[in-house]
Amino acid sequence: MKKNKNQLTFMQYILLIHGVQAGVGLLTLPRELAEIAGTDGWISIIIGYFLSTAAGLLIIQVMKKYPNGTILDLITHYFGKWVGKIAALVFCLYFAFLASIIFIRECLFIQFWILPQTDLFILMLLLSIPTYLIVRNNIKIIARYSQLVFFMTAWMIFFYFPPLKEAHWLHLLPVVKEGWIPIFTAVKITIFSFIGFEIAFFLYPSLQKKQKASAGFVIANTLTLSILLTITIVIFTFFSPDEITQFKEPTISVLKIVEFKFLERVEIVFLSLYIFVISTTVLPLMYSTVFCLSQLFGAQNHSKFVSWYLLLNLVYIMFITQSFDRNDQLSKLVQPISLFLVYVLPISLFIYVSIRDRVKRRTNL
Template structure:
């Protein structure tokens, strides 16, 4: 019952999961899909949504076996203390790596598009200050922040309907023009784009209305699907199939055609506000990292670990120069582990718990 002191609402639960899914990946997603499946890439988004939703529902079924604890508590209860500690170390390393990679990429976007003359260490130091102030608090505060950012920035996506006035819908035809193989190849990209739902392993014990956990995670995944589909289809219809692959961040380049008499370079203003959206990816991941560290060491307060995590990021950037190519390589390196923790691990654990429950009932009889 120790987690009920810092509860999150149903809406905060949805926006935390959705926020982790929609971040820097959205900026490059249309190009990545076009490179693998051409303008049929939007079909891969729907297939990826099916896989992610299925994995999400399995996670909820797993957590129902230990509703008042996180995944680390569940593993400790079923497999023992040392297995729980090993799991905590794995989650700490995984989320620290993922969070740091996205954190650095956020800084790279700011440096490339907005402040090209500013040193990366300075940028990340400035980002670290608000990050520390939010992550040092409990999950309720992080959830409120995710909810606030969603409603504060949702209007930004309506700008993507403007390029539709110059859209060429014939770019999408014929559907499945090159067969299913390119689409299935692109599914790999989409299932990684939906990753973030596995944060439910840590959100579940904080959720007030646990009976809504399944529908909440489905809503979060569907919300992410809608955002991905809108941006991807707009990009596919606005750019030619060959042209879209020439832009690193076609999602940002789309906004160059949106003009106002009182405003130039809308994409710069948009990206400045989009930093808030990226933060809803980074901050929950950082929270899970330091929260797992507090569980590993048996501490109630996780706030002292936040400063160390942010400091390690600054030291890393100070000694190792960063670039988009290097950052992308790190993301690719994390994909196999992300697949294991997000898709394979919940399935295996769910099957084990079903067998465990079945055998326990037989033993009682």
């Protein structure tokens, strides 16, 4: 990412990180939390928020060690060219896997809720066209898109206020009714809901005011927390504790009670608009994939890799039948890798780089 071409404003930086986090996890998170921690799952969200915030701030501290390059440049600088190539391969496979899972999930949602008679291959093919047109550009264009989508869809949170008229707040009581073990067990799910902020590894060199990187990350993470927490509490208070687990996507099902004189199926309209929100997760992940791929092969332009990546996704769903269950299984496979890249890698790099720089300063003295 060249500094002179891809400068991000503070607002774009915030909304780009928030957009990556606000993906498909929101649609199923309340059910997944209810299955493990019951209606105490909202506490798990708060714990996950603090853990992800700490990890994100550590990522920023690591990137301050090499402010004009991405994580790949930092690793190459400290460990050598071949380790840098291995890092590019690992990040490329990780982002490619994660982006594909969410991209397919997006198509499954459209097929299930909006266009049940349309083949999944056709849906992905249609989505691939605008995806290619955006991802082939630099990170500045994707940041502008995330900014546009945020302001275009921010009002959708008000869809969840009418169900509060029928809320039963006693569903949340007593607090910690099953003990702390289920709550801490559910934290793993909430952590994965905040996943995506590792893109800060690649955004930092493009930020105009790098001294605001930490503040921007905290704001983005807090914005994600407020949305996750608000919708989860609405779901927990509207449905009974046992009823929540019966809905695949309770976040959408709860909107069935919302009606207007001019509109009945509000949940369909909501999901149609939410597709744009999901795209703010998919597009930066795809960009990161092809960016790492271009670094791996030493290419100056990443755009030629975009079409190949999208084509591979089309070939994949053509020969392998897709379902929500298969998609969930793939999501579980990528979780350990996410935890390693988000938590273990920043801690290890920070310790190593700090010790090495300290030893180097003492040697120079």
